[in-house]
Amino acid sequence: MEVKIQAKEIHKKYKKNHVLKGIDLTIHQGEVVVLIGPSGSGKSTFLRCLNYLEEPTSGTVSIDGEQLAEDKKLNNLRKKVGMVFQHFHLFEHMTVGENIAFAPRLLRVLKTKEDINTRVEDLLAQVGLSEKKEAMPHQLSGGQKQRVAIARSLAMNPEVILFDEPTSALDPEMVGDVLDVMKQLAKEGMTMVIVTHEMGFARQVADRVVFMAEGVIVEEGTPSEIFDTPKEERTKQFLAKVL
Ligand code: ADP
Ligand code: MG
Numbered sequence: 398m399e400v401k402i403q404a405k406e407i408h409k410k411y412k413k414n415h416v417l418k419g420i421d422l423t424i425h426q427g428e429v430v431v432l433i434g435p436s437g438s439g440k441s442t443f444l445r446c447l448n449y450l451e452e453p454t455s456g457t458v459s460i461d462g463e464q465l466a467e468d469k470k471l472n473n474l475r476k477k478v479g480m481v482f483q484h485f486h487l488f489e490h491m492t493v494g495e496n497i498a499f500a501p502r503l504l505r506v507l508k509t510k511e512d513i514n515t516r517v518e519d520l521l522a523q524v525g526l527s528e529k530k531e532a533m534p535h536q537l538s539g540g541q542k543q544r545v546a547i548a549r550s551l552a553m554n555p556e557v558i559l560f561d562e563p564t565s566a567l568d569p570e571m572v573g574d575v576l577d578v579m580k581q582l583a584k585e586g587m588t589m590v591i592v593t594h595e596m597g598f599a600r601q602v603a604d605r606v607v608f609m610a611e612g613v614i615v616e617e618g619t620p621s622e623i624f625d626t627p628k629e630e631r632t633k634q635f636l637a638k639v640l
Pocket of ligand 1: 411414416434435436437438439440441442443
């Protein structure tokens, strides 16, 4: 399998707080990797390092074999990686359609009004929100907002999408719709790295589950290896609390 993202020996320190302590992770084309672990273990920080929203204190991240660095090329490589956050981060003063059209229009990925409009409508259909193009974000439920956020991320044709607890801020009855959209993306071959506490979803959709604690990868394996036969004591303790 082709390597899509390679993180090597990633360390991140905030002042004296040594948050990531040497993380190595390779993500292959089409792979769905689910990252689990206790709160504060560095999952979000690591995810942000993967697209240089956060610059690692040391270590390297490569996308398609090209190393990320704080220079001009960063924007090009970053375009390949979409991100979906726990709290949606929609542009509140724009309609749903404008939210989705914003980046491809600004970056001239789509040039004509017709192309942009068609793309917006296709994406809204894909996330089951065809009726909401003219709605404002505040008129949507949390689950609908998150599906708009996913559509917005897809609008740039990313090759990888990073999800940071995409369903943690949702009412329970909204979670399923968002997970269904993610399942469909996985089925279509999207490369995805997902931080989540939805263990049922992880078991169903992940190719690989990675358990992180205190800034290191403690253990990784198939969902069955991690959930049914964890090897490390730390993993067992965590799973005992969340399963
Ligand atoms: P998780 O996502 O696993 O809950 P985080 O990556 O959010 O963990 O946080 C790991 C540690 O890094 C925590 O101690 C947190 O306080 C610290 N941290 C995260 N982001 C920042 C930041 N921007 N500035 C300072 N400390 C941070
Ligand atoms: Mg987090």
